[in-house]
Amino acid sequence: xxxxxxxxxxxxVRAFESRKPGQELIDKVIEAGLYAPSGMGMQTAIVVxxxxxxxxxxxxxxxxxxxxxxSDPFYGAPVVLAVLARKESPxxxxxxxxxxGNLLNAAHAVGLGSCWINRARETFEREDGKKMLAEWxxxxxxxxxxxxxxxxxQREGKTAPRKDGRVFYVG
Ligand SMILES: Cc1cc2nc3c(=O)[nH]c(=O)nc-3n(C[C@H](O)[C@H](O)[C@H](O)COP(=O)(O)O)c2cc1C
Numbered sequence: 001x002x003x004x005x006x007x008x009x010x011x012x013v014r015a016f017e018s019r020k021p022g023q024e025l026i027d028k029v030i031e032a033g034l035y036a037p038s039g040m041g042m043q044t045a046i047v048v049x050x051x052x053x054x055x056x057x058x059x060x061x062x063x064x065x066x067x068x069x070x071s072d073p074f075y076g077a078p079v080v081l082a083v084l085a086r087k088e089s090p091x092x093x094x095x096x097x098x099x100x101g102n103l104l105n106a107a108h109a110v111g112l113g114s115c116w117i118n119r120a121r122e123t124f125e126r127e128d129g130k131k132m133l134a135e136w137x138x139x140x141x142x143x144x145x146x147x148x149x150x151x152x153x154q155r156e157g158k159t160a161p162r163k164d165g166r167v168f169y170v171g
Contacts, residue, residue, distance in 0.1 A: 011157030013113030032106030039091025077149035096145030113153030120144030
């Protein structure tokens with residue numbers, strides 16, 4: 001899909017089929033994330049691909065606990081991309097957010113549904129979250145930025161009208 005059209009037509013998906021997308025498709029999404037700009041080119045953001053159902057379900061449970069709900073905050077998506085960023089740079093949160101943006105747009109470009117799911121920071125501040133990171137081989141001082149859930153959309157999201165007054169022209 002043409003880039004501008006992709007950015008305009010991407011919407012958050014909150015209903016997914018249970019079948020997993022192929023690894024080659026997920027890899028394309030991840031690769032786009034790695035090419036996001038970063039402050040001073042420091043590339044502080046990292047991505048952890050989770051396709052294992054037990055791990056995905058545990059992350060969903062933790063997210064629900066933080067949010068105070070028993071429903072699945074990942075809306076049944078079979079794949080979760082956890083984005084974290086190394087705190088060594090004052091730009092790390094911006095870096096991670098841009099990686100998230102690339103992942104979301106790339107998912108749409110390859111025909112997958114996605115949505116940014118919050119509470120990554122709280123998840124990886126918890127002892128059980130930190131233990132998961134250690135098990136995954138992620139060592140160092142990282143902050144959770146967001147979860148990009150991925151899969152085949154069962155239902156597409158709707159486009160809200162754009163708010164007026166958000167663009168100013170000078171000159
Ligand atoms: C920082 C951020 C956090 C978000 N957290 C959640 C979330 O936890 N759960 C959710 O369903 N959607 C979440 N979203 C998705 C937004 O609700 C969605 O982007 C917004 O409603 C606009 O819709 P669109 O993505 O279809 O354009 C988040 C989006 C952003 C940018």
